[in-house]
Amino acid sequence: MNKKYFETIYILFKKELMSYFNSPIAYIFIGVFLVTGNWLFFKNFFLIGEASMRGYFELLPWIFLFLCPAITMRLWSEEKKAGTIEFLLTLPVTDWQVVWGKFLGALAFLSIALATTFTLPITIASLGNLDWGPVIGSYIGSLLLGGSYLSLGLFISSLTKNQIIAFVLGLAACFGFFIVGANFVLMGAPQFLVPIMNFLGLGNHFYNIAKGVIDTKDLIYYFSFIFIFLWLNARMIESRGWK
């Protein structure tokens, strides 16, 4: 774990981030993200007439549900299909470094997309008295939630050569983890499973943070979630050529 180790991750990160902007993907993503998010939000904003972003951040997990697997779907499957994985993993790098590079690249891209929505709180603040606490909390929560989706999606992308499969499975898995702690699911679940499911659900932790209350419990949950799937990802990559 010396300086060189992190330098390599940084080079990989840079390449990954650049690859989004090398193709039209990045601009289409950000465009669609902004248009759908803002339109769905402003549709009700003036009806409710309240200077808060709560509506927006209730919507965001659902938009991320599609956006994140779309970001991660190609990250491994394309390398496998094009054979570049053989080049990448015979460079003097560890599998872990590559996984980190890819994850951080995706996270940075998601952050850029998220940063483009800063116009929203600024607009709202100019219209009324905006409480910044929950807004900042929600942005942090979004990043953590998005990071979890990305980590999960990245892992799923390492399972297949096919981008479409990676997307659909990623979407399903993210949806599963998001919904597992939701009230209407918990109502139908066996009593002894409720606390576990409640804790496992990605959504519950998000809404906690979105209230503006940043609890270490939620942070630990998100960091472990991200780490576990990155670890599984590295394992998966390591096991190439075993079958």
Next chain:
Amino acid sequence: MIEIKNLTKKFGNNVILDNITLTVKKGEILGFLGPNGAGKTTTMKIITSFWSPTSGSILIDNIDVANDKIATRQKIGYLPETVPLYEDMRVYEYLKFVAEMRGIAKTEIKKRIKEVVDICGLRSVIKQPIEELSKGFRQRVGLAQAIMHNPEILILDEPTTGLDPNQIVEIRKLIKDLGREKTVIFSTHILGEVSAVCDRAVIINKGKIVGEGSPEELTKKAGGKEIIYVKIKGPKDAVLEKISRMENVAKVDFKDTESDNIHGYEVESKNETDIRESLAKLVMDNDWGILEFNKKAVSLEDVFRELTK
């Protein structure tokens, strides 16, 4: 330089490599020959530590690949069978990424890329997106990628497949030039390539090494006999009879006819003896004339077919 010891690779019950032992000396160009699916690519993937072996070990400069992948990978430049290029990058961008990943100092990167571009003849496409390159240029970018960090060892998996004849000659020349300073292992199933480029060839079939040696040695091993083609001006029957009665001649065959009195024959000698001189003498003594004389080599194709059938 490279020592492969008892290398075995299995996928389930399917044995891909079966106990391969092989040493490659420094500065050698080694041709890896074999039919499709013989295990050439698998061996290369294991040497570059893309895959790990089921059992056995590989030492590169006395470093075990299993122990220090980073160190051994840094000594190797690798061109896989499917040229690994990021389609959405430009050639320069790609080479810069490779240079950075290979740990070339920031101040040296530009200079090194320029050198590599000159060696591989990429100057005209340096700014083009990789997806627009022709097959030949793609192969060269792949090669540029492999030699970027000036590795001691080059591993090239079928570097000439899918190229047109001119490009094949160019790439072969490039490999030969690079092989002056580096240890090169390259795989192919084109036999002419081996005699054109290699110092030594290894023939592998169904995961086992079935032949090894310089192209000449290999031909000799499989043949063990010498065939001479001779065109003689003289009566056919008499010539055939006299030659077959010569010492050390195993067989003589009538081959072709040029005109009434001129015929070609193939003479096979016994025990690898050189019968050219006595054959010439025989012709002189009988007042015939020799019009053509050449030693017919057993081709590498014959060896290959012999060893891999």
